Amino acid sequence: MAKITLSNLRHSYMPNPKGSEDFALKEIDLDWQDGGAYALLGPSGCGKSTLLNIISGLLVPSEGRILFDGKDVTDLPPDQRNIAQVFQFPVIYDTMTVRENLAFPLRNRGVAEGKIAERVAEIAAMLEVEEMLDTRASHLSPDNKQKISMGRGLVRDDVNVVMFDEPLTVIDPHLKWKLRSKLKELHQRVRATMIYVTHDQTEALTFADQVVVMQDGEIVQIGTPVELFERPQHTFVGHFIGSPGMNVLPADEGQGGVTVEGHPITLEGKITGNGGAAQVGIRPEFVSLAKTGLPGRVRKVSDIGRHSVLEAMVGETSIKAVIDGPVPAQGEAVHLAFRADQTRLYRDGWIATEVGA
């Protein structure tokens, strides 16, 4: 396994790119540590596949270098990069048995038969597919075919990285959660460097130790699932992660401090920098009903199982709160309180407060 370094990477699909809007990847500098479990998370079109194809060698970046353990591989073709990939749709040989499919990547590289048998048995046990080892792949369900595809991605122990590109797309919803946690467990056992590409926050947060969040060709935050939830560096991360996402409220900055709809807001700490469009970010989990606070009117209440999500209008601004216990009815007047240590200022989308300072 290897540490993967992306250095000053930019990519444009245009022959003569000019402004940054012509670049599908803007400026990427990133180290993927050896043995890490990473997710690359972002909405459709943000550049995930472009980045993955650059790492695998299917695409040569317009600018920048890719290093595996410090060795420049930018100009190496895919077959010399020693990478295993699992795609959205199963890649297996229908005419072969499951055992032969799992053995294939090893046989292809001339691994001794004894070692192949050992490794196939190990992977089959991890994936709980032992009882189907002698079944012909054409007889498998789509779920099981994809499981075997994953097995083929994991069977070699000499690859630099295993990359998963939206691997659960074809999996039945009720099996998804099972395979999600299985993959996490597999990473803990094999300790390979893994990059898991998805637009699904649950998949990313379940699998990864570090999540790389992308928007519009840029990395907006790299962090643990907890860091992304607790302290989004950008309003995009706050909004994209969490259900419902973070409240992002238009705000005004004046001599007397920050206000939302004319009401003063206490922030987590000192404000940094200046200028730019100000917004206050607070997750609905940290907004509560109170006797005093921002005066609003309930617009909607939705039941989300153990909690309710209350949406209130404060002036022209909609604010969501996650509430335990009884909730007021639609149209009722309420007061909303923000937990100060979870209330941050953002400027042009980027965080502009310091913790407790």
Ligand SMILES: Nc1ncnc2c1ncn2[C@@H]1O[C@H](COP(=O)(O)OP(=O)(O)OP(=O)(O)O)[C@@H](O)[C@H]1O
């Ligand atoms: N072959 C191509 N030629 C021109 N533009 C492309 C090409 N492939 C991707 N793009 C553009 O580059 C940007 C990033 O696309 P990319 O496929 O990397 O995003 P993504 O996050 O993987 O999206 P998805 O999840 O939909 O695959 C998009 O604006 C897309 O339209």
